[in-house]
Amino acid sequence: MTQLFISSVQKEFQSERYAIRDFVNKDALLNQFFTVFLFEDLPPIDQRPDEVYLDEVKDSPIYVGLFGSQYGKWRDENGLSPTEKEYRLATDLGKRRLVLVKKENDPEPEMKNLINQAGDELVRKRFSSTEEMLDLLHRSLIQYLRDEGVITTREFDAQAYEGASMADMVPSKIRRFLELAKAERSYALSLDSSVETVLAHLDLLVDGLPTKGAILLFGDRPKRYVPGADINCLHFHGTEVAKPIPSQQVYQGTVFEMVDAAVDFVMSKLTRRVVPSSQKVASDVEYEIPYKVVREAVVNAVAHRSYTSKAGVQVMLFADRLEVWNSGGLPEDLTIAQLRKPHRSVPRNRLLCEPLYLARYIERAGTGTLDMIKFCTEAGLPEPQFRSEGEHFVTTIWRDWLTEDVLAGLGLNERQTKAVKLVRHERELSNSRYREIAEVSESTALRDLRELVKCGVLVKLGGTGRSTTYAVAKNKPVINPSNPSRAEGG
DSSP, X not given: OXXXXXXXXXXXXXXXXXXXXXXXXXOTTXXXXXEEEOGGGSOOOSSOHHHHHHHHHHTOSEEEEEEOSOOOSOOOTTSOOHHHHHHHHHHHTTOEEEEEEESSOOOOHHHXXXXXXXXXXXXXXXXXXXXXXXXXXXXXXXXXXXXXXXXXXXXXXXXXXXXXXXXXXXXXXXXXXXXXXXXXXXXXXXXXXXXXXXXXXXXXXXXTEEBHHHHHHHBSSGGGTOTTOEEEEEEOSSSSOOSSOSEEEEEESSHHHHHHHHHHHHHHHSOEEEEOOSSSSSOEEEESSOHXXXXXXXXXXXXXSOTTSSOOEEEEEOSXXXXXXXXXXXXXXXXXGGGGSOOOOOOSSHHXXXXXXXXXXXXXXSOHHHHHHHHHHHTXXXXXXXXXXXXXXXXXXXXXXXXXXXXXXXXXXXXXXXXXXXXXXXXXXXXXXXXXXXXXXXXXXXXXXXXXXXXXXXXXXXXXXXXXXXXXXXXXXXXXXXXXXXXXXX
């Protein structure tokens, strides 16, 4: 039996705790596989309550956190409540975690921080009634049984489509895949293999019919069968979503075609420069975001998204960053922190990922996020950010070094900070424009702008006096050790 550890402020969630215990015990399926630990059910024992809690967390494969408005009156010497200590221990031990947050609460500051911490690491689920809470719990426990192989219903990409047939397969697309797989991974099948042979080899046939994974990989117009099979690409000149949208394209097709089109969309909008090569006649082209990083972000979103959602992948390019959104969030047993260190691969769409691996669009070892971090660092960019946003997973890649955190640490005055944000939004800033928005004299404007140039944040583009224009420096300045709030321009 698998034990569920229920973690919450007992007084605030007394009825919900009992409801979970009774629900699991009475459900004909769940009571065969799960037991519920509640501290209230223990007999009197000669042991500190906090020690009992943590011991039970260690013995429970699944942690269920009920978060609301109260943080808890009892705190340890570090100011941590039992609920937070239990959550942290479950995280450190790699337990499967389910966090349910009660709606319409005004949480205490410490609880608000804990809710935000959980949101950075996994998909929080909100509920407003006991019935809604139990429904969310039931779905998560059923998914756990599927993941453990206890329930053997077919995964999405292994299911057949009613009405789909072999006529929906496009032989030329399969041939193109075979060419890539043979070149990249020395794939065993010959180029003239039949459609049936290829699909059977990839486990993409059910009773002689193509699966949903086959449709997404090699089908004719997959969106006829999968409403969310598209990528919406948007380009904004500023740093926020705003209308009118300068450029927008919605790409459909197979997963290979969508990835290629979306990556081309992004790369065509990025700044690039030609770099002479000493190794060959042709020069190299460098983009402000490396091609491999953009491709990895897009292909990860397509490969690991939830195709049961009608929301497609969304790619948004802003003046300062690239954001890639996909439905589904992280698997419940994988955390944001684990993405930044070696971790196992947890594919949501296993049969979809195998052909992507064979064509070298992805790797199997769970190295994609590590590669993105490595390539961004080598390009002088901040590390990518990963976060869960409701039922979505978001990857953010910065176009330059000047992130909000860096800006906050530069020691600029309020006027200068406003000027930098404006120039990032408008791409250029003139002396006269700065005087207008800062409401300062010509001498003050000149002094402020000169300081921004001196510390390496801005560079002069041209002009003199009031007509002088500035832009954000492309290279990160070297911080002056004697004054960390200032940098050596260069």
